[in-house]
């Protein structure tokens with residue numbers, strides 16, 4: 514059974530070293546097009562909250578990884594488009610590792 518995301522559980526912000534990233538519901542123009550996106554100019558992650566819970570959480574982690582890459586200046590180290598491959602590969606693996614090893618999130 515697919516569980517819906519409880520909109521009350523959406524964090525207002527995500528802290529990464531040196532930055533506070535706002536988290537907001539996805540804009541109308543991106544609805545049904547994207548699961549989420551990170552806008553560096555606004556320091557904001559937008560997430561589609563009408564997707565199933567697992568997708569919303571995965572998207573939040575995915576966009577947080579984009580934010581970390583941006584904040585650490587790693588975009589310059591990655592060839593164009595490679596950040597998407599890196600993030601799309603890493604986010605489900607990282608989520609799985611964090612769930613299986615809670616000591617890593619202490």
Ligand SMILES: [Zn+2]
Nearest residue numbers: 575579597600
């Ligand atoms: Zn992405």
